Amino acid sequence: MSICNSILSALALRVLVTGAAGQIAYSLLYSIAKGDVFGKDQPIALLLLDITPMMPVLEGVVMEMQDCALPLLKEIIATDKEEVAFKDLDVAILVGSMPRRDGMERKDLLKANVAIFKSQGAALDKYAKKTVKVLVVGNPANTNCLIAAKSAPSIPKQNFSCLTRLDHNRARSQVAMKCGVPATQVKNVIIWGNHSSTQYPDVHHCVVNMSGSEVPCFDAVKDDAWLKGDFITTVQQRGAAVIKARKLSSAMSAAKAICDHMRELWSGTPQGEFTSMGIYSTGNSYGVPDDLVYSFPVHIKDKTWNIVDGLAINDFSRAKMEATAKELMEERDTAVEFLGV
Template structure:
């Protein structure tokens, strides 16, 4: 009898319908970051191996022919979780009833362009996208801003979507976090998963502060501080920081294109942690709304903090001791974000 019931249960389980598909939009979907990203999303690496996906690919009108090619490739991958792919240049289609938004597309900085010109162009883009999120998306949507300047673009999008909680918006500093982990791991001769709790403070720019004062490294089965594992304080306070800060520029110089594969991997890491949470006792880095933090960072910024996530809700890891060296670097990157915010807000009010 038990065997029969077990067999019946297995049959019922096998034919039970999967979960309802979630709707995920990726902007700048014809670009190189999206090209590295979409396959991982569609095959279940981000939202779960049993979560069907409807992918909406949003880009500007001239890129629609390219999007058609991307759609064909996704179809040709024959991915069982991918239920539908919708290419579009219309925000009312792109943001309709979405569960997650990955905003990759932005105006890149061109030769001779002043930073204020870059901010002005991106304020217009992210104001429009924020308004579309406000009007068409689910109020529970999780929004990740990747397009640079990511922190300030994220702030503009959030301010333009007042009906969506500010906590639902974040920007990508996970690439910087992963770079920092990798640099420490290589220095110690261990794999990158043996390094945890590095922190990226502040802006996704060359002022960011990669901090390993609270990081741990597993060396031969024993967990020690990063400073004890590396045994080179001068490197950790010098070349390590500048290497992480300038890594994006180094990639561009070497391959004549910006980071794509590593950026896509970081986006996957970031969104998967939002969906499924961070590991017990570990924290990651992401840019979030600075309000009521314990680190003296000005409010009304999107600032990268150490973050833990549970039940799709993030919290800043509070109370970590901050020495004078770290304080100065945290304040410097905050000052840059305040200047960016104030310039962007002037454009937003025009």
């Protein structure tokens, strides 16, 4: 290896993707390695973790990444060992989780995944950098994220987040289609609460750029019944609708949302805009109970999120925010009961 390549490898951002032989990772890895997420001049070392039976598939993924001949990709490590995968990480994207099977109760799904994310949280605590940024994607994402954070006590809880950007993107897209504008013309939608069918997609603070002027969403859409009815249920149930249609989960859009989430976490949110992110609640914002990972509207600067404060919350919104918080409290209490974290 040349001196130049040695220096670049040393400067490479160490990025872990778990469930790396799966569908979401297959749509995600190229964008990370190409520079679409962490910057066009940021060398990347990819650490790919999956379970032992998936290692032959993962080797095929590694071959494809090599065959892409990407100049920023300095190293690829494929492993089934946590002590290898979590070593000196800068970023951990925890995609892999136990999927829900036919006939499986949500409590059974929680029990299986709590064990996984307790182990991975402990591995983060033991092996990763204390500055590591952790994004949990595997469902139930909010509670998995909470368990991982509780299992990594030496890493600040602010370093943990879960993915609700996919729901955020879905909400933007639904409004954009209704208004006949590109999704980029819709900003400041909010996803409150859980990444589940209780989430609350809120457009009371959303604006739509219509012919060069920013118009409140309700004025742009001109259909209050839709915004308080079918819009909300469409976003809440979009994942299930995709599975019903394609017989597979929404891997492409999830990978895009992961890229959006991590890019803004790394580079910041645009001026005057906020995004949605599942983060640790301290009980100080919008009446949300503490000790939950709950999706809030956030600004991001210098790789640090801050909740957008002072937004007016009407009774309609408050009821939906409380309903999703209740579900999260029940999930948390069930998870803690299983593993005592």
